[in-house]
Amino acid sequence: MNDAPGRKSGGETRRARGDFSAIRIHKRFEPSPTPQSGARHPIVIVGGGPVGMTLALDLGRRGHEIVILNQYDFIADGSKAICFSKRTLDIWNRLGVGRAMVEKGVSWNVGKVFRGARKEPIFQFDMLAQKDQEMPGFINLQQYWAEEILVDAAAALPNIDFRWGHQVAAIDLAENRLSVITDDGEYDLRADWIIAADGSKSPMRAMLGLDFEGRVFEDNFLIADVRFKEERPSERWFWFDPPWGGSSALLHKQPDDVWRLDFQLGWNIDRDAAKNDENVAARVRGMIGADHPFEKVWYSVYTFQCRRMKRFVHDRVIFVGDSAHLVSPFGARGCNGGVADVDNLGWKLDAVMRGADPALIETYNEEAIITADENILNSTRSTDFITPKSAVSAAFRSAVLDLAENYEFARPFVNSGRLSVAVSYPASELTTPDEDRWSGGVPPGSPALDAPLDGGWLLSRLGWEWKLLAAAPIKNAPLPVVILDDEKARARYALDGAGAYLIRPDQYVAARWKAFDPKKLEAARWLG
Amino acid sequence: MARLNTAKNIASPDDVYEMLIDLHRDCDEPESHRRNAKLILALANHVGDPEIIAEAVALARRSA
Numbered sequence: 001m002n003d004a005p006g007r008k009s010g011g012e013t014r015r016a017r018g019d020f021s022a023i024r025i026h027k028r029f030e031p032s033p034t035p036q037s038g039a040r041h042p043i044v045i046v047g048g049g050p051v052g053m054t055l056a057l058d059l060g061r062r063g064h065e066i067v068i069l070n071q072y073d074f075i076a077d078g079s080k081a082i083c084f085s086k087r088t089l090d091i092w093n094r095l096g097v098g099r100a101m102v103e104k105g106v107s108w109n110v111g112k113v114f115r116g117a118r119k120e121p122i123f124q125f126d127m128l129a130q131k132d133q134e135m136p137g138f139i140n141l142q143q144y145w146a147e148e149i150l151v152d153a154a155a156a157l158p159n160i161d162f163r164w165g166h167q168v169a170a171i172d173l174a175e176n177r178l179s180v181i182t183d184d185g186e187y188d189l190r191a192d193w194i195i196a197a198d199g200s201k202s203p204m205r206a207m208l209g210l211d212f213e214g215r216v217f218e219d220n221f222l223i224a225d226v227r228f229k230e231e232r233p234s235e236r237w238f239w240f241d242p243p244w245g246g247s248s249a250l251l252h253k254q255p256d257d258v259w260r261l262d263f264q265l266g267w268n269i270d271r272d273a274a275k276n277d278e279n280v281a282a283r284v285r286g287m288i289g290a291d292h293p294f295e296k297v298w299y300s301v302y303t304f305q306c307r308r309m310k311r312f313v314h315d316r317v318i319f320v321g322d323s324a325h326l327v328s329p330f331g332a333r334g335c336n337g338g339v340a341d342v343d344n345l346g347w348k349l350d351a352v353m354r355g356a357d358p359a360l361i362e363t364y365n366e367e368a369i370i371t372a373d374e375n376i377l378n379s380t381r382s383t384d385f386i387t388p389k390s391a392v393s394a395a396f397r398s399a400v401l402d403l404a405e406n407y408e409f410a411r412p413f414v415n416s417g418r419l420s421v422a423v424s425y426p427a428s429e430l431t432t433p434d435e436d437r438w439s440g441g442v443p444p445g446s447p448a449l450d451a452p453l454d455g456g457w458l459l460s461r462l463g464w465e466w467k468l469l470a471a472a473p474i475k476n477a478p479l480p481v482v483i484l485d486d487e488k489a490r491a492r493y494a495l496d497g498a499g500a501y502l503i504r505p506d507q508y509v510a511a512r513w514k515a516f517d518p519k520k521l522e523a524a525r526w527l528g
Numbered sequence: 529m530a531r532l533n534t535a536k537n538i539a540s541p542d543d544v545y546e547m548l549i550d551l552h553r554d555c556d557e558p559e560s561h562r563r564n565a566k567l568i569l570a571l572a573n574h575v576g577d578p579e580i581i582a583e584a585v586a587l588a589r590r591s592a
Contacts, residue, residue: 415542
């Protein structure tokens with residue numbers, strides 16, 4: 001990868017946009033024209049991946065003028081994120097692209113874990129334990145299809161100025177000014193808020209000289225995206241000690257008869273040899289059967305890190321997604337974690353631009369770090385189980401897998417990746433702890449749970465703003481009220497009588513009361 | 529009579545598993561064996577009942 005901007009050369013020669021010729025292209029776009037220098041914008045998003053695009057759509061739909069700078073003039077091909085979680089789909093559904101993602105993707109809820117040649121799984125889980133929700137537990141979808149759907153949705157909004165082939169070369173933090181290189185010129189622009197959504201190698205982070213701390217894992221994995229026809233259930237299948245060799249492997253179904261095969265390779269390997277066609281083919285045949293024809297789509301070898309920045313908010317520059325935090329791929333917590341960031345940030349930026357106290361942005365720093373730490377913790381634990389780092393750690397893993405075949409108690413220890421679910425913030429300053437005694441329902445600091453309602457779905461009724469959720473109408477309600485006139489929905493919230501929930505614009509529960517009184521809202525000081 | 533509880537009994541298995549692995553961070557193999565032995569002795573004492581411990585011993589001896 002060549003993500004480095006052109007070198008400064010004392011100003012005598014024009015800087016050049018980076019050379020991205022090694023990147024395989026899914027879809028090319030016309031480079032956007034170079035504007036005059038000196039413009040000032042409310043929000044500039046640096047990075048046109050799924051995270052930056054999701055924020056652009058969120059703020060764009062809220063009516064803000066958005067500039068989004070993409071250093072590429074294409075959507076990249078290749079194997080990147082494929083698993084999008086229920087929470088991400090709920091967010092995308094609010095933004096109007098959820099159904100398109102589900103229609104194009106492969107929906108799945110069940111994961112199975114196998115060991116060796118044993119046909120029966122030793123452990124399995126269901127990512128949609130609570131049925132009757134609009135969105136599935138997960139979809140598999142190649143990242144480039146997700147990006148294309150987001151690009152199309154953004155293109156339909158005239159207030160989103162999407163600039164292809166515009167690469168940030170320098171930032172002046174004191175002036176909130178960015179210098180941008182295009183193929184036919186250079187310009188600078190200023191912004192009230194700059195969002196760094198520029199990926200794991202984040203040139204923005206590097207230009208600001210900011211920290212990035214954590215662990216690098218010493219193991220290599222091979223991704224083989226291959227095409228073949230086969231009817232298998234759409235489930236996530238994971239093997240420990242697979243019969244065709246190696247210590248673990250993973251199989252995911254993608255759209256268009258493409259399958260993601262993922263093999264653990266070990267640390268001291270010849271990376272180039274591992275991804276040559278013959279060696280990959282031998283592994284693929286081991287997994288899918290020796291006489292099953294398949295076609296190569298994409299092979300790559302990767303290693304990974306679990307790291308994050310100390311802070312995500314630096315004055316008027318806000319880091320989101322991979323630029324702020326990285327996780328191992330076990331658990332699909334990378335892209336889903338990034339979408340969670342911008343879902344958290346969008347309504348807060350909107351409120352601040354409409355006059356709320358800018359200190360609200362600090363709660364993004366707080367809550368996004370809680371999310372990142374939980375994602376890093378879970379993906380680190382999965383990695384430690386899948387790739388034990390010592391003899392004793394390997395012995396514990398073997399013991400768990402031995403016992404799991406016969407004993408129920410051992411199965412919950414089997415860790416092939418704890419898949420991404422929404423993170424809760426019970427201790428956030430935006431969360432008002434329960435003062436009443438509740439049994440069941442959705443606790444403060446957790447995301448609202450979908451339910452069938454009036455022939456549609458509850459989450460789509462919650463929408464974009466602060467709302468109250470109640471079992472019965474509220475007289476002189478200070479906020480719009482969604483009434484749960486459906487028994488199943490009321491049961492999910494343990495709501496009856498005069499009880500109510502206060503729901504944030506990102507559809508998290510801020511507070512709940514057994515007997516609602518408008519005075520109670522004073523505690524929620526960000527309501528504005 | 530089976531009295532050893534082999535049903536799921538831990539609310540947060542990942543927290544407990546991490547504790548067990550962390551016990552062995554930065555120590556060599558003989559030290560690891562010793563720490564495991566101490567852990568088993570402490571848990572055996574907590575269980576107390578020799579019949580239950582005998583069942584756990586039999587479980588550990590079984591090959592998968």
